[in-house]
Structure formats: structure tokens, C-alpha cells
Amino acid sequence: MKKKYLLLALLLSGLSAAFATEAPQKLMVAPGTLSATSATLIWDKPVKYDDIVRYHIILNGKEAGTTAKGNYILNGLSPVKTYSCAVRSEDRDGKLSAPSAPVKFNTQHQGKTFNVTDFGAKGDGATINTKAIQKAIDACPVNGTVLIPEGTFMSGALYLKSHMTLQIAKGGVLKGSVSDVDYLPFINNRFEGWEMKTYASLINAGIMNNKGGYTVDDLHIKGEGTISGGNSPLAKNMMDHGGLRVRGRLICLLNCRDVEIQGLNIQDSPCWTIHYIYSKGVTCHDLKIVSTAHNGDGLDPDSSDDSYIFNCSFSTGDDCIAIKSGKNPEGFTIGKPTRNVRITDCDFIKGHGISIGSEMSGGVSDVLVQDCKAGALLNGMQIKGTKERGGYVKNVTVADCQLLKITIFTALNYNNDGAAAPEPPTFANFTFRNIDLSKASVAKGPVMDLNGFKDDAHKLKDCSFTNIITPDNARIVIKDAERLNFTNVKSASGAKPVYEANNSTNVVY
Known part of the structure; x- marks a missing residue:
């Protein structure tokens, strides 16, 4: 009997050695990306990933492709068919891991x-063309597609529904009118943390309700074409009839679930570009987002769960991404946080920041920013709020990124009107690792x-900074913090930064 167990142990040891490279983790189909002919896989890196150079995608037992990123689009699938997928890691020596835990899914039926x-x-x-395009949307059956073909199709506000695809073909442009009348009537919306009436957006889906529930499910907005808004001229026309905060967005999702926005050029919004509120399972990938308007944020998840943002580029007039959850007493009382935001493989070319806040009174937690590159953003990777906000930001990880600045702001000179929440926010549990700040x-x-x-109960707490490459003569300023650890933070030449710590305790460097 002992020999039997010894042989089994040796066999298992041999198998372990054969697959010394670790497999990816948490493989899944990204929310909203499953259709009749495609699905997008996402996964987490192995625990040990320093030597991983690519991943192999296994579809129904056969290799379907490889990628160096943590995501992969499966195209050319058959409708109404069951598929099983796994992913294997490959290291620098060409060794493959065992397959990941598999994921199975059924493709949808193909609509008209x-x-x-x-x-x-x-x-x-x-x-x-507002009426003509809306007529096509209203007629679209379950799992059907409304196609914007080649050409420039002018339109006012459009209203999408569940179980449909709006596809913009290559060479096709859905172009927003510059007349504010084309975005009436006003809708219930949220802007800069307040619930209020605003103009409709060019593309709208759902009805806002902070009590919960989803009014649109399984929606796809995709293609190789362009969605372009009315930009500053439309913004001016809207502001002339209601002020700064009544402007519509370019794409606005209200109480939506399982939405995919993919492949498009998205540009020239009159305000925030893509904004979703009280929603769950929104996947935005392979987008090129450009804005120049005042308050021209690129992408704003707002009191929403399970956001997946990857393979996108941003050049914006304000924050590239701004994760939000309401403002001051209203946001604090509604209390709907934004949770589980995964931002990977994105290029932040221009803008104010990769931001959490400033409206975060309902709370923000479990944010991952990984494998991203940022250019000359005004505030770099930033977490921001004011003492009036209330709420919290916690469990944020920023890893394997090239950045030019890291900021945690607690005093801002903008968007701080209105009464205060009952207590200051809590900022805690931030991890920064493998960051190139050189x-x-x-x-x-x-x-x-x-x-x-x-406030002693609301200092910045429990943050770690590990393997950070700084320029020579770098400064790190710390204020009102406790339990911050800096490990292997230095320039390429080995020079350590100068630390300036004020009203802070247990800061180790």
C-alpha cells in the first residue's frame, strides 16, 4: 500500500513539474459580450506572472489563438451552440501551463x-434621421441588429432597448445634431453627483431609478464606425437653455445590465462621453474615445457594479475615466456604491486623470488598474474627494503601469457646492506595485x-507602494496619513526619493 501512495506522489510531483508555469485565473465571458457569433473572454493573471509572455486560447479542445493581453475576442462562432474555453499561460522559455478552469457558454440565436x-x-x-432610425430600433426583434451603414447619418436623441445590437459599419457615422431641440424632452438623469433633469443624450438606454432594478438588458453598441456628437456647439445651445449641468451625454445608460460597447470611434460629446448610472455588467472595450468639450470626460461608471474597460485609448478634455457614486448628502443617503471596476490594457494619451471621484459619496471599492500607459495627464492616477463628500474609497490596486504622477486629493477647488455629508470620507487599502514613474x-x-x-478617524490608511521606479531627485509628499509602506521605491540609478511627511504616523520607507 505504501508503494502505491509513493508512486502516486511521484506521479503528481512529475505533473506539477511539467506545468511549473501557472495558469490564468478567473476566466469568464465579459458581461454583455455574448452574441450569436462572438464572445469576449477575460481573465486574471496567474499569481506569479513575471515570466509570462502570452496566453493560448483553447476553444472546444483546439487552439483558437494567442494574445499577450488578458482578454480575447472569439469571432466566427455558430449561433445556438455550446462552447467550452480554457486559457494556458506561456513563459519566456516556451513552457505552457495546465489549462485554466474552463468556462462554458451558449451562443444566442441570430436575429434579423x-x-x-x-x-x-x-x-x-x-x-x-431621428425618426427613421428610431423606427428601425422600435421594429428590431429580439437579438436583432440595427445597422448604420457607410455614410454620415445625422440624428437627435435615440432610445435603445433590451436584446438588440446597434451596429455602426466601417465608414458609417452616427452624427449628433447641434440643435438642443433634438434632445427634448428632458429625462431624469444624474450629473456631477446630483439627480436632476437634463437633455437626453444622443444614445440613451433605460430609465433611472435609484431604488434598483434594471430596465434594459443585453444591449450591444458596436462596430468599426464612429459615433460623433454635437461637441461644443451643442453644449452651448443646451447651456443657453438651462445652464452647465443640463447637457446630455453622448452615450447614457440608466439602470442597464449586461451591456457591451465595442470597437468604435467615439468622439465629440457635448459633455461626458460614456456615462452609466445604477447599472451592472457594462463592458467597454477596443474603443477610441476623443473629446474636447468642457467637462469632456471619457468614461464615467456611476453607482454601478462590474465594469470591464480594456483595450481603449483616451484623449479627453477632462478625466479620461472618472469612477463616481453620487455627491455629498444625496449620494451618501442613496448609498449606491461603484464596485468591481477592472481597467486593463488602456492607453491614456491626454486628459486630467485616471480618476476615482470626485463624486464618490456612495462609496467606491475593488478597483483594478493594470497594464495601462498614461501620458501627460494633469493629475495622473488620482483618487479625489473632499471632506464634504462622505462615503469611502477602498481596495484599489494599480499594477504594472507606466504613469507620470500619482495623486490622492482631499481638497478640490471645484464641484463642491451643496451641504456636506455627515462625516468625511474614508480612503484606505490602496496597493501600488510595479509602477514606472521614471x-x-x-x-x-x-x-x-x-x-x-x-480628522484622525479619516486619515489615509493602509497603503503600500512596491517596486516603483522614480526619476532622480523625485519628491513624495505625504499628509494626514498612517500605515503607509514604501518598498523598493527608487530611480534606475538607485537614488531614493525625498519624502516629506506631515501629520502622519507609521510611514515606512
């Missing part, structure tokens, strides 16, 4: 495609500016 030109729409760049400009201030709140 309705070309908007068959409903009277004209892609001449001049005709306002190209940061030391002439423009500290490369890390880290602040908590003066």
Missing part, C-alpha cells in the same frame, strides 16, 4: 438585421502627492 436606410434614413450628412517631471512638483483628511 435592419438597415436604417430601409426605414428612410439618409447618410448625406445633412438630413436629420519619466515623471520633478520640476512640476512631487511625483506622488498623497493626502488624507485631518
Whole structure:
């Protein structure tokens, strides 16, 4: 009997050695991405991933492709068919891991495609096609597609529904009118933390309700074309009839679930570009987002769960991404947090920041920013709020990124009107690791500016900074904090930064 167990132990030891490379973790189909012919896989890196160079995607037992990223689009699938997928890691020596835990899924049935030109729409760049396009949307059956073909199709506000795809073909442009009348009537919305009436957006889905529930499910907005808004001229027309905060967005999702926005050029919003509120399971990937308007944020998850943002580029007039959850007493009382936001493989070219806040009174937790590159963003990777906000930001991980600045702000000179929440926010449990800050400009201030709140119960707490490459002569400023650890933080030449700690305890460097 002992020999039997010894042989089994040796066999298991041999199998373990054969697959010394670790498999990826938490493989899943990204929310909203499953259709009749495609699905998008996402996964987490192995625990030990320093030597991993690529991943192999296994579809029904056969290799379907490879990628260096943590995501992969499966195209060319058959409708109404069961698939099983797994992913294997490959290290620098060409060794493969065992397959990950598999994920199984069933593709949807293929619905009809309705070309908007068959409903009277004209892609001449001049005709306002709102009624014709909306007619196609209303007629679209379950799992059907409304197609914007090649051409420039002008439109006002459009309202999407469950179980449909809005597809913008290559060479096709859905272009927003610059007349504010085309975005009436006003809808219930949220902006800068307040619930209020605003103009509708170019693309709308759902009805806002902070008590919960989802009004639109299984929606796809995708293609190789462009969605373009009315930009600053439309913003001016809207502001002339209601002020700064009544402007619509370019894409606005209200109480939606399982939504995919994929593949498009998205540009020229009159305000925030993509905004979703009280929603769950929104996947935004392979997008090129460009904005120049005032308050031209790129993407704003707001009191929403399970956001997956990857393979996107941002060049914006404000924050590239701003994770939000309401403002001051209203946001604190509604109490709907934003949770589980995964931002990976994105390129932040221009803008104010990769941001959490400033409206975060309902709470923000479990955010991952990984394998991203940021250019000259005004505030870099930033977490921000004011003492009036209330709520919390906790469990944030930023890893394997190239950044130019890290900031945690607790005093802002904008968007701080209205009464205060009953207590200051809590900022805690932030992890920064494997960050390249080497190209940061030391002439423009500290490369890390880290602040908590003066209240002893609301200091910045329990943060770690590990394997950070700084420029020479770097400064790190710490204020109102406790239990911050800095490990292997230095320049390529080995020079350590200068630390300036004020009203802070248990800061180790």
C-alpha cells in the first residue's frame, strides 16, 4: 500500500513539474459580450506572472489563438451552440501551463438585421434621421441588429432597448445634431453627483431609478464606425437653455445590465462621453474615445457594479475615466456604491486623470488598474474627494503601469457646492506595485502627492507602494496619513526619493 501512495506522489510531483508555469485565473465571458457569433473572454493573471509572455486560447479542445493581453475576442462562432474555453499561460522559455478552469457558454440565436436606410434614413450628412432610425430600433426583434451603414447619418436623441445590437459599419457615422431641440424632452438623469433633469443624450438606454432594478438588458453598441456628437456647439445651445449641468451625454445608460460597447470611434460629446448610472455588467472595450468639450470626460461608471474597460485609448478634455457614486448628502443617503471596476490594457494619451471621484459619496471599492500607459495627464492616477463628500474609497490596486504622477486629493477647488455629508470620507487599502514613474517631471512638483483628511478617524490608511521606479531627485509628499509602506521605491540609478511627511504616523520607507 505504501508503494502505491509513493508512486502516486511521484506521479503528481512529475505533473506539477511539467506545468511549473501557472495558469490564468478567473476566466469568464465579459458581461454583455455574448452574441450569436462572438464572445469576449477575460481573465486574471496567474499569481506569479513575471515570466509570462502570452496566453493560448483553447476553444472546444483546439487552439483558437494567442494574445499577450488578458482578454480575447472569439469571432466566427455558430449561433445556438455550446462552447467550452480554457486559457494556458506561456513563459519566456516556451513552457505552457495546465489549462485554466474552463468556462462554458451558449451562443444566442441570430436575429434579423435592419438597415436604417430601409426605414428612410439618409447618410448625406445633412438630413436629420431621428425618426427613421428610431423606427428601425422600435421594429428590431429580439437579438436583432440595427445597422448604420457607410455614410454620415445625422440624428437627435435615440432610445435603445433590451436584446438588440446597434451596429455602426466601417465608414458609417452616427452624427449628433447641434440643435438642443433634438434632445427634448428632458429625462431624469444624474450629473456631477446630483439627480436632476437634463437633455437626453444622443444614445440613451433605460430609465433611472435609484431604488434598483434594471430596465434594459443585453444591449450591444458596436462596430468599426464612429459615433460623433454635437461637441461644443451643442453644449452651448443646451447651456443657453438651462445652464452647465443640463447637457446630455453622448452615450447614457440608466439602470442597464449586461451591456457591451465595442470597437468604435467615439468622439465629440457635448459633455461626458460614456456615462452609466445604477447599472451592472457594462463592458467597454477596443474603443477610441476623443473629446474636447468642457467637462469632456471619457468614461464615467456611476453607482454601478462590474465594469470591464480594456483595450481603449483616451484623449479627453477632462478625466479620461472618472469612477463616481453620487455627491455629498444625496449620494451618501442613496448609498449606491461603484464596485468591481477592472481597467486593463488602456492607453491614456491626454486628459486630467485616471480618476476615482470626485463624486464618490456612495462609496467606491475593488478597483483594478493594470497594464495601462498614461501620458501627460494633469493629475495622473488620482483618487479625489473632499471632506464634504462622505462615503469611502477602498481596495484599489494599480499594477504594472507606466504613469507620470500619482495623486490622492482631499481638497478640490471645484464641484463642491451643496451641504456636506455627515462625516468625511474614508480612503484606505490602496496597493501600488510595479509602477514606472521614471519619466515623471520633478520640476512640476512631487511625483506622488498623497493626502488624507485631518480628522484622525479619516486619515489615509493602509497603503503600500512596491517596486516603483522614480526619476532622480523625485519628491513624495505625504499628509494626514498612517500605515503607509514604501518598498523598493527608487530611480534606475538607485537614488531614493525625498519624502516629506506631515501629520502622519507609521510611514515606512
